[in-house]
Amino acid sequence: MLSTLDAMHARRSIREFEATPVPADTLRPLIEAAGRAPSSKNTQPWSLFLIQGEPLEALRRDYLAAFDAGEAPRPAYRYSPDPLPPEWQARAKSVGIGILQHKGIAREDAVGRRAHDRANFTFFDAPHVFFLGTHASAYGYGTFLDCGFVLERLMLGLAAQGLGSCPQYSAVSYPDILCRHLPGSEDTLFIAGLPFGIPKPGSRVNSFQPARLPPEAWFRSVG
Numbered sequence: 001m002l003s004t005l006d007a008m009h010a011r012r013s014i015r016e017f018e019a020t021p022v023p024a025d026t027l028r029p030l031i032e033a034a035g036r037a038p039s040s041k042n043t044q045p046w047s048l049f050l051i052q053g054e055p056l057e058a059l060r061r062d063y064l065a066a067f068d069a070g071e072a073p074r075p076a077y078r079y080s081p082d083p084l085p086p087e088w089q090a091r092a093k094s095v096g097i098g099i100l101q102h103k104g105i106a107r108e109d110a111v112g113r114r115a116h117d118r119a120n121f122t123f124f125d126a127p128h129v130f131f132l133g134t135h136a137s138a139y140g141y142g143t144f145l146d147c148g149f150v151l152e153r154l155m156l157g158l159a160a161q162g163l164g165s166c167p168q169y170s171a172v173s174y175p176d177i178l179c180r181h182l183p184g185s186e187d188t189l190f191i192a193g194l195p196f197g198i199p200k201p202g203s204r205v206n207s208f209q210p211a212r213l214p215p216e217a218w219f220r221s222v223g
């Protein structure tokens with residue numbers, strides 16, 4: 001088990017998984033630890049769904065059908081400003097290029113790029129997916145920050161045990177489909193998906209580590 005700091009450094013987005021499921025007894029302690037996340041006034045405003053096995057296969061089929069039919073994503077919230085500030089846009093472009101390069105897909109290869117986009121809608125074929133949500137009335141509030149802590153705890157807890165995950169906004173592209181497949185989610189605003197599992201050994205795309213700015217670029221100490 002990695003230390004907290006080591007897990008923070010080790011975590012990166014994993015986009016190729018082994019089909020073998022994660023042992024079930026690793027999940028309960030992870031979920032309990034994620035639920036220790038702080039929240040404003042201890043409201044604990046998150047909800048978390050785990051889907052796997054045949055129910056996940058059924059969800060994948062419906063997601064792929066919507067994607068293949070060209071249905072526009074209809075997430076319940078907008079992720080970021082549009083357009084992005086130019087320096088954010090440059091980093092977003094660079095990470096997109098890096099992922100494609102690590103998958104061996106040329107920029108002019110439209111078919112390959114489409115296949116990569118499509119992989120988002122099978123949740124990268126992971127054997128398990130968490131879906132993180134909050135109450136539908138929480139749109140636009142700091143509540144999202146509390147929920148983000150849960151997502152980060154799940155990712156770090158998985159990384160500490162040598163497991164991998166990829167946070168996904170694209171996984172909440174079709175909330176109505178999610179609602180049909182996740183009983184009890186009627187009042188849920190879906191925030192992100194988190195496919196997870198055992199990272200595929202030797203995967204080139206899994207080795208991709210997008211560069212980070214040095215702290216000097218975003219950190220200021222006063223006093």
Ligand SMILES: Cc1cc2nc3c(=O)[nH]c(=O)nc-3n(C[C@H](O)[C@H](O)[C@H](O)COP(=O)(O)O)c2cc1C
Pocket residue numbers: 011012013014095120166167168169170171192208209210
């Ligand atoms: C909320 C959120 C949504 C994301 N959505 C996607 C996604 O839909 N598809 C994808 O491949 N990566 C997605 N990512 C992963 C980011 O591309 C990734 O975190 C970023 O490039 C930094 O790389 P790293 O996670 O490997 O450190 C998402 C990350 C976050 C935090």
